[in-house]
Amino acid sequence: MNTAKEGVISEIERYAIKDGPGIRTVVFLKGCPLTCRWCANPETQKSIYQLMYWPNRCIGCRQCISECSTSALSFGKDGVKINRSGCVSCGACTQACNSQALTMAGQCKxxxxxxxxxxxxxxxxxxxxxxxxxxxxxxASQGDFLCELAKECKKHRISTCIETCGYAKWETYQKLLPFIDYFFYDLKILDEKEHIKYTGVSNRLILDNFSRLITAKANVTVRIPVIPGINNTQKNMDETIRFLLKTAPGCSVSLLPYHQLGTSKYDKLDMEYTLADLVPPSEQEMLRLKEQFENSGFPVRIGE
Ligand code: SF4
Ligand code: SF4
Structure with missing residues (x-):
């Protein structure tokens, strides 16, 4: 269900200190038009509920198997196997599992x-x-719901921030503008074909929305995930700097080093992680990129 009053989230994290200024509550909304290969939150990509299996918690009691009315679960040498096409995400098995080896990514709130x-x-x-x-x-993919949430926050005089990939209708950002204090805006790859290859979509809408937000005087910080061998090339960084000099000279930039913290979730969702051999960038590499942006007049932070 996704309406102005009701949306689908994956989780709410309290006391976060790396997602904007001060201590924050982070609301993770489900659904994303991109499928970035390095995504650290694969359980948030689809807007539907998704069952996750944590084999290290499973005690092999098989309570879940008998609870499933669509026979989507079986038990083998590797523990529980989920037939994803048979699962209707009813959650009965998660209720039956006392070990929390089956959990549901997705809650309607x-x-x-x-x-x-x-x-x-x-x-x-x-x-x-x-x-x-x-x-x-x-x-922003649940734009109406997000707008209502942000409005409510403003009624309580709570600071609001969005971490966005930039891929939503301009009208959605336009509606959000009065209620969002900080935009953390991802710029991943400037070359359109490369962007499609690694994220699944063109970057035209993203670059266009970025320019419009700057024109609308939104408080925007550019976030660049640094993915070795994919977007840390001289060509991409030069193109990114040229684009920013033209659209938002002197804007704040955050460089986010690639990490592998989310990779174990792929198995739990029966998804494939294609960058398993990728090594995070070194500290020297991050400092080199920081210097490159600073030399072009951008204040830069690493890792937040
Ligand atoms: S109910 Fe939980 S612990 Fe028991 S077999 Fe199923 S997943 Fe494993
Ligand atoms: S969520 Fe429901 S349909 Fe899916 S495996 Fe569990 S019990 Fe079966």
């Missing part, structure tokens, strides 16, 4: 449900200069 959690940490936001960050997935 109302604006009120989420606000009840958000307002619990009002004192932390006030003392730290923090607030709420909408992440994903692509939070």
């Amino acid at each position: 109302t604006v009120d449900n989420i606000m009840t959690i958000i307002v619990k940490d009002l004192p932390y936001y006030q003392t730290s200069g923090g607030g709420v960050t909408f992440s994903g997935g692509e939070a």
Whole structure:
């Protein structure tokens, strides 16, 4: 269900300190139009609920198998096997599993449900200069719901921030503008063909929305995930700097080194991770890129 009043989230993380200023509550909304190969949150890519299997928690009791009304589960030498095409995401098996070896990525929540959690940490936001960050997935892919959430936050004078891939209708960003204080905006690859190859979509809409947000005087920080061998090439960094000099000279830039923290989730979702051999960039490489952007007049942070 995805309406203005109800949306699908994967989780809510409290006391986050790397997703905008101060101490923040991060709401992860499900659904993303991109399929970046390095995605650290694969459970947020699809807007539907998805069953995850954690074999190290499984005690082999097989309670889940008998609970499944569509016979989508079987038990073999590697533990529980999920027939994804047979699973209707009813969640009965997750209720039956006392070991939490089966969990559901995806919960339907109302604006009120989420606000009840958000307002619990009002004192932390006030003392730290923090607030709420909408992440994903692509939070803007549930634009109406996100807008209602952001509006509610503003009624409580809570600072709001969105981490966005930039791939949503301009009208969605336009609607969000009065209610979002900070935009953390991903620029991944400037070459359109390469962008399609590694993320599944063209970057034209992303670059266009970026320019429009800057023109609308939004508070934008550019986030560049540094993926070795994919976008840390001289060509891509030069093109990114040229684009930023033209559209947003002097804007804040965050360089985010590639990491492998989300890779174990791919197995749990029966998804393939194609960058298993990729090594994160060295500190020297990150400092080299930082210097390159700084030399072009951009204030740069690494890792946040
Ligand atoms: S109910 Fe849980 S612990 Fe038991 S077999 Fe199923 S997944 Fe494993
Ligand atoms: S979520 Fe429902 S349909 Fe899917 S495997 Fe579990 S019990 Fe079966």
